Amino acid sequence: MKTLKIEDLSKNFGSTEVLRKINLEIDEGNFLVLLGPSGCGKSTLLNIIAGLETINEGNVFIDDYNVSKVEPKDRNIAMVFQSYALYPSMNVRENMIFGLKQAKTSKEKIEQQLEKVSKFLQVDQLLERKPSQLSGGQRQRVAIGRALVREPRIFLFDEPLSNLDAKLRVEMRREIKKLHQQLKTTVVYVTHDQTEAMSLGTRIAIMNHGVIQQNDTPENIYNKPSNTFVADFIGSPSMNLIKGSLKESSGEISFTASGSNFEIPVKGYEFKDKSNLNNKEVFFGIRPEHIYFKKSNESDFEVTLRADLSEYIGHEQIMTFDYSNQEILAKFPSTIKIELAKETKLYFDLTQTSLFDAQSEERI
């Protein structure tokens, strides 16, 4: 049984296609993050799961039950919003029990739930306060509490941390992670922040233009992006994509950047399909953090590049190099001194590379 299953879901607003043939499944207790740039349809997808938006095509199942036409309140879900959406005229207590009261829950049960949840979230001292008298973090906690008291099957979070300042965001992120670890609830979480996605999710679905680009574990998303969009979207700075072609001679495959003769061997790379690789136009992907200043593994591959630009950020520095007229970025500790406009020896970690078809932009 899947806690949540989405089948061939399509949605359009007028002539604008927002979601195209979405298929998604979540097992009990998983934390799924929908990640993507703004306008990719992730919030619409969440609203559809909640029942706040109608569906044009496809179905949504919760616990194998088709809820496509079921009212939000009957779907056994709870949602936490970006603006918290606490009812301004009600105090914290009334906010938290509003849903239970609507569902005609018994008084004892309501009190019991309220006490349990407010203690758990440490808002039991704030019950008589109005939302306007709470700080951002407290509001967020109350909003989560309002979701918790209903004991839903699935929690939906719609960019819940975007309104908080940077410091509080990191704190609340950890709290949500703890919460999930303790309660083991099923969560669908929408964000455009890759750090949030990586640190919270047990699975991440990256979306763009209404299509899921990759639905995988955070490790696979980072290490084995399934296309150039994912490769580019995840990581800061994002993955270097060097345009060039593959060459196959006597079973050895190597990569040559366009406009250069320099060959990088890619023998350790796990190709999906080993045929027709010779002369294939590809992007060679390597993350800035996988370019080293000192050789650290036997497999590291030495290249000599000219440093063009240095960006100092404190704990690290981002250097821009020239690789046969293509810019590539590398990240080093800020203690390393590299002279600009000079050739520098660098080492590519070849166990961490990705190759993409230049036409389809898919991983090969």
Added chain:
Amino acid sequence: MQDNLKSSSYQQLEQKSKYTNMFLRWFLYFVLILFASYFIFPLYVMVVTSLKTMEEIRQGTLLSWPSGLNFESWAVAWGGRGYGAGDTFLRPYFWNSIKMVVPAVFFSTLIGAMTGYVLTKWRFKGDSWVFLFLLFGCFIPFQAILLPMARTLGALGISNSIVGLVLVHTVYGIPFTTLFFRNYYVSVPTELVKAARIDGAGFFKIFFKILLPISAPIIVVTVIWQFTQIWNDFLFGSTFSFGEAAPIQVALNNMVLSSTSVKEYNVDMASAIIAGVPTLIVYVLAGKYFIRGLTSGAVKG
């Protein structure tokens, strides 16, 4: 040496700017006092005239101070002289106006709030057209609808009645009240409604439990606006009612224009003040909310 020179020239500049500021400040006060007296002047004339006897009015000037606090003309304006036919006084018409204003303000505000709620939180296909047409209502001149409205009231059998006037004012108020509430609710996060829907609240529950309790500022604005409009209305009142059913503004007009004998300026002035007092009271009581309501932005959840 150079430093000294510099500091003395700074001192001069400082002096200069001090004088300039002082002059501007006094000029500002002068202008403000001028305008204030310009606006207060008619009220002053009304009040002192209403407190004078006819004798004093004939002998004194417009501005002269009354000999004492003589409220006789106020009593006459409110309750009449006590003789039968031809004696027009404001009391019954004042209550007519109250009976017209209260329900008309209540219904137009409530309906406007609901319409604004639907237009912002339950969007439907063509809702912007509905809003546009409602806005037209704000710009149609009153005179243009007199005839069709008279026919409608006749057909409904409520012409020349308070109920008829309530209907007219409610209908004509809806475009304005809708505009107010729509613009207010636009700034209320729609996520509130979504949250309430997930919590299991329906259309009316969301309106009455979530949105209406946070609408106080705009309700005050709407009530003041509607009260002033309806209370001060003369055109609808004089067109759709006469005699017993007339609201106070119509009665005031009849009283002032139809006196056959000598013009009683003191009674006229007292009547005019009585007819204007309720709107003044409403504004004094709720005025500070009026400004706040007009300028208030999004509701922090």
